[in-house]
Amino acid sequence: MKKYTTENIDRYIHNEMAPSEKQKWDKERESDKILNREINLYKEIETALREKDIIRLRKTLLKITKIGYSPEEEENCPLCEPSEITKFGLV
Amino acid sequence: MKHYSNDKIIHGILQNDNFILQYIYNEYYPGIDLYILKNNGVEEDSNDIFQEGIIIIYRKIKNNQSFLKCSFGTYLYSVCKLLWLKQLREKKTRLLVKEKLPLYLKNKEYHDIIETIEKNERYSLYQKYFLKLGKNCQKTLQLFLDKIPLKNIAKLMGYKNEKYAKKKKYKCKETLINNIKQDIRFKELENTN
Numbered sequence: 001m002k003k004y005t006t007e008n009i010d011r012y013i014h015n016e017m018a019p020s021e022k023q024k025w026d027k028e029r030e031s032d033k034i035l036n037r038e039i040n041l042y043k044e045i046e047t048a049l050r051e052k053d054i055i056r057l058r059k060t061l062l063k064i065t066k067i068g069y070s071p072e073e074e075e076n077c078p079l080c081e082p083s084e085i086t087k088f089g090l091v
Numbered sequence: 092m093k094h095y096s097n098d099k100i101i102h103g104i105l106q107n108d109n110f111i112l113q114y115i116y117n118e119y120y121p122g123i124d125l126y127i128l129k130n131n132g133v134e135e136d137s138n139d140i141f142q143e144g145i146i147i148i149y150r151k152i153k154n155n156q157s158f159l160k161c162s163f164g165t166y167l168y169s170v171c172k173l174l175w176l177k178q179l180r181e182k183k184t185r186l187l188v189k190e191k192l193p194l195y196l197k198n199k200e201y202h203d204i205i206e207t208i209e210k211n212e213r214y215s216l217y218q219k220y221f222l223k224l225g226k227n228c229q230k231t232l233q234l235f236l237d238k239i240p241l242k243n244i245a246k247l248m249g250y251k252n253e254k255y256a257k258k259k260k261y262k263c264k265e266t267l268i269n270n271i272k273q274d275i276r277f278k279e280l281e282n283t284n
Contacts, residue, residue: 006265045268048217049236055218057107057149061142062222064109064116 004035009042094118100163104149115145119164123171132175140178143215144171147207160200170204177208181279216277220270228263235260 011017012025029036049055095103095114103111123144124137132140144167151158159166221229227248234244245256271277 005261006268007261010261010264041268042264044213045217045271046236048214049221049232051214051218052233053107054146054149054214055221057104057146058142058218058222060107060109060112061145064113065120065138065142 004038009039013039013042013046097159097163101152101159104145105152112145115163115167116141119167122164122168126168126172127175130175131179136175136178140171140174143174143211146215147174147204147211150207150211151203158200158203170208173201173204174208213280216274216280217267217271220267220274223270224263224267228259228266231256231259232263232267 008025012022015022017025029039093114095111100111100115102108103114120137120141123141124134127137127140128134147170148167221232224232231244231248234247239247241253241256244250245253248256248259250256250259
């Protein structure tokens with residue numbers, strides 16, 4: 001697994017390899033399930049990171065719920081008073 | 092406290108409106124928190140489920156703005172409940188959950204939400220860990236994803252040269268991926284696939 005470095009996988013998914021090297025990886029990918037899974041994971045992560053609108057919404061929600069929120073990033077975010085637990089008629 | 096219509100709330104979520112999101116939190120979080128705490132969860136789970144509930148609704152709004160057939164609170168509560176039940180099931184928790192089936196949702200709506208929840212799960216994990224990276228790493232990776240030329244990335248980020256910028260990108264990516272892989276949820280998701 002050592003030869004599959006982040007750098008190499010990244011170069012592979014971004015078509016930065018020389019044709020001969022790329023061909024070798026294509027072949028290896030077919031026979032090596034772990035490599036194939038790893039490449040798919042890298043691609044999937046990139047797709048997720050391209051969802052800028054959702055990442056932006058996550059940031060706002062983190063601020064509001066205060067988990068994982070560092071105070072130095074604080075903008076003007078008035079925190080709420082706890083409201084009554086009546087909304088859903090829970091048990 | 093002022094109450095907002097479904098339309099106002101949906102518009103606010105789409106616009107990432109801090110005020111509306113804060114309103115949603117004030118108004119609906121306590122009920123969700125109470126449900127999760129009563130069903131084997133802790134405060135951190137409640138926060139997590141609340142955030143994911145909003146993200147799932149955001150994804151639904153992006154697909155179809157008129158999906159909401161009941162009050163926003165009812166819908167959010169149902170989504171959060173489904174999320175929590177799914178997590179409990181995957182953790183193979185054989186503990187009593189007070190209500191087994193989601194309320195308020197008709198069959199098709201139920202299946203639509205489940206589909207969105209499943210699509211959201213892995214992305215959610217990746218995005219959360221991305222937001223836990225240092226600001227420089229987040230920015231560097233984002234610039235690469237935006238296909239900004241290497242030379243410009245080095246300049247913008249104050250890196251000594253292009254080679255260093257690339258090295259930094261690999262380092263950040265490696266950290267991100269290692270952190271994701273160490274998360275127990277990642278392992279659970281791997282096992283369910």
